[in-house]
Amino acid sequence: MAKDTIKLIANNKKAYHDYFIEDTYEAGVSLHGTEVKSLRMGKCSVKEAFIRIERGEVFVYGMHISPYEKGNIFNRDPLRVKKLLMHRAEINKLTGKIAEKGYTLVPLKVYLKGSLVKVQVGLARGKKLYDKRADIAKKDMRREAEKDFKVKNLY
Numbered sequence: 001m002a003k004d005t006i007k008l009i010a011n012n013k014k015a016y017h018d019y020f021i022e023d024t025y026e027a028g029v030s031l032h033g034t035e036v037k038s039l040r041m042g043k044c045s046v047k048e049a050f051i052r053i054e055r056g057e058v059f060v061y062g063m064h065i066s067p068y069e070k071g072n073i074f075n076r077d078p079l080r081v082k083k084l085l086m087h088r089a090e091i092n093k094l095t096g097k098i099a100e101k102g103y104t105l106v107p108l109k110v111y112l113k114g115s116l117v118k119v120q121v122g123l124a125r126g127k128k129l130y131d132k133r134a135d136i137a138k139k140d141m142r143r144e145a146e147k148d149f150k151v152k153n154l155y
Helices: 013-018 034-040 088-099 129-154
Strands: 006-011 019-029 050-054 057-061 082-085 103-113 116-126
Touching: 013 019, 013 103, 013 116, 013 129, 019 088, 019 103, 034 103, 050 088, 057 088, 088 103, 088 116
Parallel strands: none
Antiparallel strands: 006 103, 019 082, 019 116, 050 057, 050 103, 057 082, 103 116
């Protein structure tokens, strides 16, 4: 398998609905034993997950990796806190950005890059209710336009 082949494991659609994504970063994940096998089978959820920087290290909370069926005693807690692996300069940059009002870190995607498990981290700013309504209205308008276009092209 090539080094740069990417296989998506989990996607966080809710993050795009709740936040404006300003910037994205790629981070490795520190995993134990059977968690990798479970991820290869696609058993992961990042819907309720969030990321914190503590003592110069990045951790993801609430990332659920289902226990591996054949893993017996080697399985870890599915919701345990996992360490993300990033360069020191990136962590310092993110720490500065988070200190600004309204910024947070959210996991956007979990994917396999070659044989490595990666998490796409998004620097996000929270949306207000009216922003969410505007996005929904835009999406509805686009859907209607596509439907009209499709109908016109059929005749």
